[in-house]
Amino acid sequence: MAEPPPLLDLVAGMRAELAAGATVLVRRVLDPDHGRGRYAGERVERGGAVFLHRPYRVWVDLAERLGLRLLTPVRVDDTVVELRFERLAAAPAWTTDRDDPTETYGQASGFRRIHKAEDPGFVLDLALALERARLPARPRILDLGCNTGDELALVLALAPRLAEVPEVFVGIDHSASAVAAARARFPPGLARFVRADLAELSALELGRFDLVISIDTLHSPGVDDRAVLRQVVQEHLTPTGALILGFPNCRYVDGELEHGTRMKNFREPELGLLVKDVAFYRKYLQQHRRQVFVTGKDHLLVTAVARPPADAPGDDAAGREATT
Numbered sequence: 001m002a003e004p005p006p007l008l009d010l011v012a013g014m015r016a017e018l019a020a021g022a023t024v025l026v027r028r029v030l031d032p033d034h035g036r037g038r039y040a041g042e043r044v045e046r047g048g049a050v051f052l053h054r055p056y057r058v059w060v061d062l063a064e065r066l067g068l069r070l071l072t073p074v075r076v077d078d079t080v081v082e083l084r085f086e087r088l089a090a091a092p093a094w095t096t097d098r099d100d101p102t103e104t105y106g107q108a109s110g111f112r113r114i115h116k117a118e119d120p121g122f123v124l125d126l127a128l129a130l131e132r133a134r135l136p137a138r139p140r141i142l143d144l145g146c147n148t149g150d151e152l153a154l155v156l157a158l159a160p161r162l163a164e165v166p167e168v169f170v171g172i173d174h175s176a177s178a179v180a181a182a183r184a185r186f187p188p189g190l191a192r193f194v195r196a197d198l199a200e201l202s203a204l205e206l207g208r209f210d211l212v213i214s215i216d217t218l219h220s221p222g223v224d225d226r227a228v229l230r231q232v233v234q235e236h237l238t239p240t241g242a243l244i245l246g247f248p249n250c251r252y253v254d255g256e257l258e259h260g261t262r263m264k265n266f267r268e269p270e271l272g273l274l275v276k277d278v279a280f281y282r283k284y285l286q287q288h289r290r291q292v293f294v295t296g297k298d299h300l301l302v303t304a305v306a307r308p309p310a311d312a313p314g315d316d317a318a319g320r321e322a323t324t
């Protein structure tokens with residue numbers, strides 16, 4: 001029986017077709033359902049032929065790494081499915097308004113099309129982070145770089161009791177159009193949105209908060225993330241206040257989410273700066289009496305919560321943290 005080609009051969013073949021200008025690639029492969037319970041690369045014999053099992057995750061990951069979209073597989077026969085991959089359009093910049101950097105993520109930009117509440121990893125990680133934050137009965141929550149308030153809406157959906165707390169949310173963003181949309185979205189008694197630059201945080205005299213959230217914002221050009229973090233910890237957190245900081249480890253291309261942050265001049269994902277920043281935030285927050293959890297895949301979340309009393313039982317991660 002002929003040996004099936006290894007993954008590297010498939011990659012080489014697909015890359016060669018793409019280099020020759022193909023926009024659609026077609027491969028006939030073993031129906032992954034026939035390999036249920038096997039790991040990728042394990043052999044499956046069917047009808048006198050031998051195949052390597054490749055679960056859909058392999059094909060989805062491969063498509064993502066080669067800049068392709070996997071279409072719905074079509075059954076060819078009892079054994080084989082046909083996979084069609086189409087080439088993604090090049091990644092566009094979010095906005096056409098290059099004169100006003102505060103509107104890069106404004107309502108006229110493509111960022112409006114992104115709904116993180118539909119990203120299972122983000123939603124589940126945020127839910128866990130919120131649980132760990134152990135908010136008091138009537139908390140104050142600050143969101144830095146709130147845009148139209150997506151994460152606040154998610155927090156509200158995860159903790160509906162917060163809808164009864166007057167002015168539970170304060171959101172800051174420098175985009176006028178995003179702030180206007182946020183104001184229209186939430187009842188005024190529940191949330192306050194301020195159009196301001198994060199560099200002006202101290203001057204806004206917002207007081208202290210039980211939770212400060214900042215999702216995919218601190219790394220933005222022009223934001224001094226270290227200075228903002230210092231100010232938040234020193235001036236805007238209650239003594240037991242929690243932080244949830246999010247950092248993108250992905251990019252959006254032609255309707256798809258590609259895993260891995262890109263650094264300037266790198267075509268492939270490069271996580272060096274992200275890892276360095278996350279390590280800094282983690283250490284800084286630990287030094288400020290917080291227990292820190294780092295979770296996530298396409299969006300990394302750094303969650304910092306007040307340390308429990310020394311003898312209180314924590315969850316596994318908390319226990320490990322306390323002993324290292």
Ligand SMILES: C[S@@+](CC[C@H](N)C(=O)[O-])C[C@H]1O[C@@H](n2cnc3c(N)ncnc32)[C@H](O)[C@@H]1O
Nearest residue numbers: 105145147173174175196197198215216217220
């Ligand atoms: C990538 S978006 C993230 C928005 C939202 N947190 C989310 O995750 O969907 C970054 C947000 O930060 C805001 N932003 C960037 N730099 C800022 C600054 N210096 N001051 C205030 N807001 C800023 C942008 O306008 C934008 O709404």
